Amino acid sequence: MHAGARTKMPKGLELLTLGIDLGGSKILTAVVNSRGKMLASYESTTPATKNREAVIQFILDSTWRVLKQASITISEIYAIGIGAAGISNPETGILFTSPNLPRLRDVPLKDIMQERLGKKAFVINDANAAALGEFHFGAARGARNFIYITLSTGIGGSIVIDGKIYTGAIGAAGEVGHMTIDDNGPICNCGNRGCWETLASGTALAREARHRIKEGVRTSILEYAEGDVEKVTAQAIHNAAEQGDSLAKELITRTGYYVGVGLVNLINIFNPELIVIGGGLSNIGDMLLGPAFKVAKERTYKKTFQAVRFASAELGRNSGVLGAAAFALQEMKKPLSK
Numbered sequence: 001m002h003a004g005a006r007t008k009m010p011k012g013l014e015l016l017t018l019g020i021d022l023g024g025s026k027i028l029t030a031v032v033n034s035r036g037k038m039l040a041s042y043e044s045t046t047p048a049t050k051n052r053e054a055v056i057q058f059i060l061d062s063t064w065r066v067l068k069q070a071s072i073t074i075s076e077i078y079a080i081g082i083g084a085a086g087i088s089n090p091e092t093g094i095l096f097t098s099p100n101l102p103r104l105r106d107v108p109l110k111d112i113m114q115e116r117l118g119k120k121a122f123v124i125n126d127a128n129a130a131a132l133g134e135f136h137f138g139a140a141r142g143a144r145n146f147i148y149i150t151l152s153t154g155i156g157g158s159i160v161i162d163g164k165i166y167t168g169a170i171g172a173a174g175e176v177g178h179m180t181i182d183d184n185g186p187i188c189n190c191g192n193r194g195c196w197e198t199l200a201s202g203t204a205l206a207r208e209a210r211h212r213i214k215e216g217v218r219t220s221i222l223e224y225a226e227g228d229v230e231k232v233t234a235q236a237i238h239n240a241a242e243q244g245d246s247l248a249k250e251l252i253t254r255t256g257y258y259v260g261v262g263l264v265n266l267i268n269i270f271n272p273e274l275i276v277i278g279g280g281l282s283n284i285g286d287m288l289l290g291p292a293f294k295v296a297k298e299r300t301y302k303k304t305f306q307a308v309r310f311a312s313a314e315l316g317r318n319s320g321v322l323g324a325a326a327f328a329l330q331e332m333k334k335p336l337s338k
């Protein structure tokens, strides 16, 4: 079945898009207008261990709820944009694999959503969605060549060249978190060693702290982790650092150094005008990013460093859902090719 019929909007009303941010831990759905304003949003926990049909049903339930909340019906929605964690092909709308959703493999998400909801649907990787959100409505407005990175439990990224997301051959480009920083470094989930995210993510920071605490280093970090070394998180380390804990400060500086090493590679390869930095770990701010920018400045060509600007992501946890909606709107405007 083809969901080809475009919705006719009454004059004076703007186009409403349904954005869906399908993450490994949460699903955020929102009704978004063309200026990036969310008219309603609904968030729920992803049923990560459930099978494919249950996850699809869950997404549909979230959709009905958010439509109800916005007091509209699906017929008033122009198109649907889905930002999905994992590797997907934006051309075919197939989600190949998704971290934390192990039972979603090779899912034709675009076709399924179009069939079930009777509207055009578009699928994009979650980091690319977040970058598009920042591009249309946030920190990257007006930029043509920029890189978006999200420092979180892992490191995600998106590369925008000449105003367009660079997706690569099968849609898997922009996996900046898996560039090799240390060829003998820790083993990564992807199978490689010493990926950027094994050294500069929140998970890496917490892992190092646990290691040092087990070695017997004196620190107040445990006070922020219920006294349990296994409960040490990046947040606990940040809290301890703010109270002056020297191990916490040292570990954050070290993580910032590795953030910087990755930035050096990105700046040298892409000569971006802007790097937008988001993700929970980046909320640590100067203590983390100061050392990162210092390394970036020291190890890149002076001219290229002078050409790049760094900005914090502005849309926070809504970047993905807003970007997914913007992607749908953007794809609808393209001339029909099939």
Ligand SMILES: [Zn+2]
Pocket: 177, 178, 188, 189, 190, 191, 192, 195
């Ligand atoms: Zn990796």
